[in-house]
Amino acid sequence: MKLPARATARVYRILVIEDNLDQVHTLALLLKEMGHSVDYAINGYVALDVARRFKPDYVLLDLGLPGVTGFEICAQIRQDPELQSAKIIATTAYTQPEYQARAKTVGFDGYLTKPLDPKALYELFGDTKDVHVR
Amino acid sequence: MTEKVNILVVDDLPDKLLAFRVVLDELDQNLVMVNSGAEALKELLEREFAVVLLDVNMPDIDGIETAELIRQHNKTKHTPIIFVTAYADEMQTARGYQLGAVDYILSPIVPEILRSKVRVFVELYRAQKRAQSLGRAEAERTLAQETMRRSDFLAYASRELGATLDLEAGAQKLLEVSVPRIADAAFLCLAFEGEQLLLSCSAENEAPLTRGVPSLHALPQPLREAIDQAGGEGGELDVPLWADMERFQEWPEGLRSVRVLPVKTGDRVFGVLLLASRRPVPAWSGADQAMISEVVGRAGIALENARLYWSLKREIAKTREAEEKLLEQSRRKDEFLAMLSHELRNPLAPIRNAVELLRRIAPADTRLTWARDVVDRQVTHMAQLVDELLDVSRITQGKITLKKEALELEKVLAHAIETARPLMDARSQTFSVRMPEAPVWMQGDFARLAQVVANLLNNAAKYTQEGGHIALEASASNGEALVIVRDNGMGIDRELLPRVFELFSQGERSLDRALGGLGVGLTVVQRLVELHNGRVEVASEGAGKGAEFRIVLPCVSEVPHAEPAKSAAVSRTSVEERKRVLVVDDNADAAESIAVLLRMEGHEVKTVGDAQQALECCQVFAPGAVVLDIGLPGMNGYELARQLRRMPASKNALFIALTGYGQKEDRAAAESAGFHHHFIKPADPRAIYAVISANLRTEASRSA
Numbered sequence: 001m002k003l004p005a006r007a008t009a010r011v012y013r014i015l016v017i018e019d020n021l022d023q024v025h026t027l028a029l030l031l032k033e034m035g036h037s038v039d040y041a042i043n044g045y046v047a048l049d050v051a052r053r054f055k056p057d058y059v060l061l062d063l064g065l066p067g068v069t070g071f072e073i074c075a076q077i078r079q080d081p082e083l084q085s086a087k088i089i090a091t092t093a094y095t096q097p098e099y100q101a102r103a104k105t106v107g108f109d110g111y112l113t114k115p116l117d118p119k120a121l122y123e124l125f126g127d128t129k130d131v132h133v134r
Numbered sequence: 135m136t137e138k139v140n141i142l143v144v145d146d147l148p149d150k151l152l153a154f155r156v157v158l159d160e161l162d163q164n165l166v167m168v169n170s171g172a173e174a175l176k177e178l179l180e181r182e183f184a185v186v187l188l189d190v191n192m193p194d195i196d197g198i199e200t201a202e203l204i205r206q207h208n209k210t211k212h213t214p215i216i217f218v219t220a221y222a223d224e225m226q227t228a229r230g231y232q233l234g235a236v237d238y239i240l241s242p243i244v245p246e247i248l249r250s251k252v253r254v255f256v257e258l259y260r261a262q263k264r265a266q267s268l269g270r271a272e273a274e275r276t277l278a279q280e281t282m283r284r285s286d287f288l289a290y291a292s293r294e295l296g297a298t299l300d301l302e303a304g305a306q307k308l309l310e311v312s313v314p315r316i317a318d319a320a321f322l323c324l325a326f327e328g329e330q331l332l333l334s335c336s337a338e339n340e341a342p343l344t345r346g347v348p349s350l351h352a353l354p355q356p357l358r359e360a361i362d363q364a365g366g367e368g369g370e371l372d373v374p375l376w377a378d379m380e381r382f383q384e385w386p387e388g389l390r391s392v393r394v395l396p397v398k399t400g401d402r403v404f405g406v407l408l409l410a411s412r413r414p415v416p417a418w419s420g421a422d423q424a425m426i427s428e429v430v431g432r433a434g435i436a437l438e439n440a441r442l443y444w445s446l447k448r449e450i451a452k453t454r455e456a457e458e459k460l461l462e463q464s465r466r467k468d469e470f471l472a473m474l475s476h477e478l479r480n481p482l483a484p485i486r487n488a489v490e491l492l493r494r495i496a497p498a499d500t501r502l503t504w505a506r507d508v509v510d511r512q513v514t515h516m517a518q519l520v521d522e523l524l525d526v527s528r529i530t531q532g533k534i535t536l537k538k539e540a541l542e543l544e545k546v547l548a549h550a551i552e553t554a555r556p557l558m559d560a561r562s563q564t565f566s567v568r569m570p571e572a573p574v575w576m577q578g579d580f581a582r583l584a585q586v587v588a589n590l591l592n593n594a595a596k597y598t599q600e601g602g603h604i605a606l607e608a609s610a611s612n613g614e615a616l617v618i619v620r621d622n623g624m625g626i627d628r629e630l631l632p633r634v635f636e637l638f639s640q641g642e643r644s645l646d647r648a649l650g651g652l653g654v655g656l657t658v659v660q661r662l663v664e665l666h667n668g669r670v671e672v673a674s675e676g677a678g679k680g681a682e683f684r685i686v687l688p689c690v691s692e693v694p695h696a697e698p699a700k701s702a703a704v705s706r707t708s709v710e711e712r713k714r715v716l717v718v719d720d721n722a723d724a725a726e727s728i729a730v731l732l733r734m735e736g737h738e739v740k741t742v743g744d745a746q747q748a749l750e751c752c753q754v755f756a757p758g759a760v761v762l763d764i765g766l767p768g769m770n771g772y773e774l775a776r777q778l779r780r781m782p783a784s785k786n787a788l789f790i791a792l793t794g795y796g797q798k799e800d801r802a803a804a805e806s807a808g809f810h811h812h813f814i815k816p817a818d819p820r821a822i823y824a825v826i827s828a829n830l831r832t833e834a835s836r837s838a
Contacts, residue, residue, distance in 0.1 A: 020480060026487035033494050093479035095524060097535070114479045115486040115517055 012125050015056035016040040017047045017073065018091070019065050027060065027116070034127045044068025048076050056086050058125070061108075063092040063099065071106050078107040089124070091116060138164045139259050140181055141252060144174040144200065145189040145218065150241075154187065157245040163256060171200030178210045184259030185252060187239070190219040212278065214255050214285050218243070236285040237292055246400075247435070254428045258284060261421040284425045287315060291429045295436040302331060304440045308407065308433045309335035316426055317409035319389060323361065324397065324405035326441050357392060361406045364394040370427070388412050395430045399438040407433070471527035478520045485513050526654040529661045536579035536665055540740065540754040542747070543574040543615055543689065547608055549584040554591035558604060561595055566605045573750045574610040576689035582662050583687075589655045590619040590683050597681070598623025615689035620682045626674040634672055635660040663687065690754055715826065716757035716784075717741045718748045718774070719792070720767055728761060731823055745769035749777060756783040759826050762809075764793045764800070772807040779808045788829045790822060 014036050018024040021042065028038045041050040044067035051059065059077065063070035070090060077083050089110040090103045100111050112120055141163050143154045151167045158165055166183070168174050172195060174186070186204070190197035197217055204210045217238040236255070239248055258281050265277040291311045298304050305322050312320045313335045324331040360373045373392045389410045397405035407430055492506045528534050547569065558565050587606075594604045598621040607618040626634060635656050663670045668687035674680065715737045719725035725741040732739045740755055742748050745766055752760075760778060764771035771791060778784045791809040793800045804812045811825050 020484065022484035023480070023487065026484045026491060030487050030491050030494075033491060093476045093483075095476075096528075096533070114483040115513070116483060118486070118490040 010126065011036055012057045013037045013039075013054060014058045014060065014125065015051055015054055015086075016060045017042075017044075017050075017065065017070070018060070018062040019043055020062075023062075023114075030118070030121070031125070034121070034125060036125060044070075044073055047073045048080070051077055051083055051086070052080065055082065059086055059088045060091050060112075061088055063090055063094060063103070071102060074103075074106050074108055138162070139184040139256055139263075140164045140166055141256070142166045142168070142174060142177055142183045142186045144168055144171065144186065144192075144197070146170060146192040147189075150189070153243065154248075157243065157248050158252060160249060161253060161256065171195030171197070171203070174200055175203055178204060178213065179207065183213055185214045185216060185255035187216050187218055187252070189241075190217050212282060212285075214258075216251060216255075236289045250428065250431055254288070254424050257424040258421050280421070284421060288425060288428060292432055295429075295433050299440050299443045301326075301437065301440040301444045302333075304433075304437050305331055305333050306335075308430075308437070309333055311429065311433075312407070312409060316422070316429070317393075318412050319410040321408040321410070322397075322405065324437065326404055326445075357394075357408065360392070360394045361408070364396045364406050365403050367396075370395050393426075395426070397430060397434045397437060399434050404434075404441070405437070468527050468531045471523060472531075475520045475524035475527065478523075479517070482513055482517055482520070485509070486517075489513060522654060522658075526658055529658055534661075534665070536582060538577050538579055539738070540575060540751065541578055541580050541583070542742075542751070543576060543608060543610070543617075544569050546578075546580060546583045547587055547606065547617070549580075550587035550591060551606065553584070553588040554595060557592055557595040561598070561600045561602075563595060563598060563601065564603045566603070568605075568607040568609075570608045570610050570615070572610075573747055574608070574615050574689050575750055575754045576615060576687060577754070578666050578687070583666065586659050586662050586685065587617060587619070589659050590685075593655055594619055594621040594623065594681070594683075597621070610689055613688060613690070615687045617685040617687070618682060619685075620680065622680040625677050625679040626672065626681050627677050631672065631674060635670070659683075659685075713737050713830075714755060714757045715739045715759045715761065716748065716751060716755060716787075717761045718743075718745070718766065718771070719761075719763040720744060720765075721763070724763070728822060732826070737826070745774040745777075748774060749781075752778055752781055752784045757787050759788040759790065759829070760784060761790045761792065761822060764791055764804070772803055775807045775809060788826065790825065 014031050016024055016028050016031070016038065017040065018027065019042050024040050024042055028040050031038045039050060039054045039056070041047040044065040047061075047065075047068070061070045061073060065073070068076075070092070074088050074090075077086060077088060087109040088107065089112055090099075090108045091112045091114060092099065093114045095113050103111050110124075141158065141161075143151060143158075143165060145151050145154070145167075146169050148169070151169065155165055155167065163184075166177055168177055171192060174188070177183075178186070188197045188200060192200075195203070197219075201215050201217075204213065204215065214236040216236060218241050219238055220241045237251055239251065262277050262281050294307045294311050295304065298307065301324075305324055309320045309322055320335045322331075322333045322335075356373055360371055363369075364371060371394050373394060389412055391411050391413065393409045393411070395407045395409065396403045397407055409426070489506055489510045492502075493510075496502050496506065547567075551565075551567065555565070591604065591606065598604060603622050605618070605620045607616075607620070609616050660670050663685055666687055668685060670686075671684045673682045673684070713736065715729075715732050717725045717728050717732075717739060719728075719741070720743050722741070722743060725743070729739040729741050740751055740757070742751050745768055748760075748762075760775070762771045762775055766774065769777075771793075775789055775791070778787070779789070788811075789807075789809045790811045790813065791804040791807075792813050793804070801812050810829075813821060
């Protein structure tokens with residue numbers, strides 16, 4: 001699955017949904033550092049509520065979550081009329097084509113494999129501070 | 135000295151007659167050989183025979199017909215007939231038995247069996263003759279009936295015993311055949327491969343009853359001794375039973391004698407049959423004795439067959455079980471590898487984020503920067519190892535699919551060199567490349583083929599000392615591309631050489647393991663090459679003498695001219711074809727900028743840098759549209775367009791010219807060369823996309 005076209009350097013509202021606390025904190029901090037507005041949820045139960053409140057432009061969504069899986073959350077977000085413009089990117093350690101295909105079917109816009117390459121994040125969201133030198 | 139009896143052998147083949155004579159000569163009887171059913175009938179009417187051996191398969195009158203004719207005559211109505219046949223099935227249908235055959239022998243004949251069978255009938259005949267010589271019509275009739283009874287019984291026993299290949303069923307048959315016809319109770323003990331089968335049967339009830347017997351120790355002492363003796367020596371013996379003897383199991387009262395018979399094949403005794411009788415010893419006449427021995431002899435053969443079949447089945451079952459276990463273990467190992475590499479990715483994710491954060495927010499400090507770079511490098515390396523592990527588990531499980539496309543070998547090699555170069559440079563190794571003389575095109579997965587060559591180059595760099603030499607050579611002939619990676623490094627031990635492509639095999643694992651690696655690289659190489667219908671070979675003179683890996687892949691070396699039949703098909707499916715776009719521009723960036731947009735719109739796009747490549751590529755790629763830079767080195771765009779339009783694979787393509795001049799003359803030249811559209815550089819890729827899409831729509835509506 002192709003990633004959505006590279007965004008220009010503007011401030012995005014990015015929601016990170018991920019149960020590994022280190023991963024969710026470091027990723028949120030990194031994205032904030034890049035100048036974006038970030039919120040996060042650490043399980044599948046609260047994810048939809050947080051998304052409704054936060055109204056993200058992008059959702060970075062882990063597939064293997066306790067409670068409700070990433071596939072289910074993605075489907076729920078897609079059904080919410082208020083969240084139609086959100087782009088949902090799967091972030092997962094699973095690389096199997098079966099997962100990628102299923103992600104595409106339930107409405108994911110992109111698929112990133114962990115560990116996330118910072119380059120991919122810069123490509124996706126741009127860097128408002130433009131300090132990355134790669 | 136008893137008089138010789140007549141034995142008639144009927145077979146159309148002289149060779150087989152000779153074989154019968156050789157085998158039966160030992161019986162020292164009068165053998166009469168004839169080669170047709172008609173002659174057999176003639177002989178039978180002239181004199182009396184103890185037994186007829188009749189070949190089933192004969193020209194003119196066959197064995198079955200001959201038997202029918204023999205039965206029609208009063209004189210020969212009861213003459214025993216043994217059929218000789220190559221097919222047991224013919225007899226199993228019972229047609230042979232209906233015709234009064236007493237037995238059959240499978241061809242090719244087993245001398246021992248043939249002799250023993252014929253001998254029985256000689257004995258029976260003699261007994262009959264003796265009775266006849268007493269001149270008593272009554273006795274004669276009784277004897278004739280007895281003979282018939284015995285013949286019938288033998289036929290019945292043969293049929294029953296031969297009907298099953300199941301050991302236990304065969305053993306039960308033997309008891310059922312024996313009781314009550316020849317004994318009032320029977321007991322069978324078979325020993326095979328450390329297991330014992332004990333069965334008992336008595337005629338107490340209406341139907342013979344067969345039961346499992348707990349142990350030989352349940353038998354009275356004299357019987358146990360007799361069994362040991364018969365089992366050891368293989369001879370028959372009789373044991374009298376006394377009334378006060380401990381009663382055995384379910385056997386009926388009043389048994390007075392037991393005959394102990396060994397069950398054997400050849401000299402090997404593998405069981406003992408006890409036949410108990412209410413009559414005192416000796417209970418059976420001579421003819422009956424011969425018949426009983428014969429039945430037990432046949433049972434021996436039948437049970438031995440069943441035993442072989444049983445042990446074969448057990449062997450097969452064991453092998454299958456072991457195979458399944460291995461497969462299961464291998465499957466679990468693969469699953470473990472997949473799970474492991476997945477689980478290892480998770481902790482790497484936050485580490486990588488944290489490193490990036492540090493890079494952005496930590497204060498500038500050389501030691502801090504250095505430490506962060508160490509973590510960065512190691513995490514990156516770790517992630518690569520995990521990828522490699524995941525790759526190999528997917529490849530060994532056959533879960534990989536190639537994204538095949540038409541590609542040029544040289545580009546694959548260049549990509550691989552780019553990947554492996556840093557390691558060679560770091561180890562100060564010299565590197566030489568010899569690319570193929572002409573472009574080599576093939577169908578394959580670019581990333582996977584590059585991975586194959588990069589793996590081999592990396593391996594060469596790893597296992598070659600610093601300052602060593604590595605060479606990459608590529609060539610093509612007869613539809614096969616050959617890629618050689620050669621080094622003058624540490625080489626491969628002879629013992630290891632056949633196993634280098636196996637999973638987790640590495641050269642001697644040194645303690646320092648400076649080079650690292652999982653030992654999966656060559657497995658990946660082999661599987662990927664095989665997925666491309668190619669093969670990989672390795673050669674090394676031994677330790678310290680360098681190594682050479684050769685990859686052979688199918689390719690399109692000599693570009694064939696497309697056959698005329700194909701061009702018709704091309705024009706019919708031209709709407710589909712239009713989705714393939716060839717961009718020819720010597721400026722790679724310019725070509726790529728057009729390609730990117732077209733790819734985003736769903737087209738399959740190839741970019742090449744010169745006219746020669748374009749001509750080669752077109753044969754395989756068969757583009758629906760060609761975007762041509764006019765200012766190419768060597769052959770210019772106009773000439774190239776003319777040549778491409780003459781080739782079947784591209785003659786129907788949409789031709790788009792790109793020029794840097796934009797003057798009237800150029801436009802006219804483009805039109806005369808057959809271009810459909812003309813753009814001035816730098817052309818807007820969207821405009822190019824627009825004319826291709828428009829052309830697609832026109833094609834679609836035309837064909838609709």
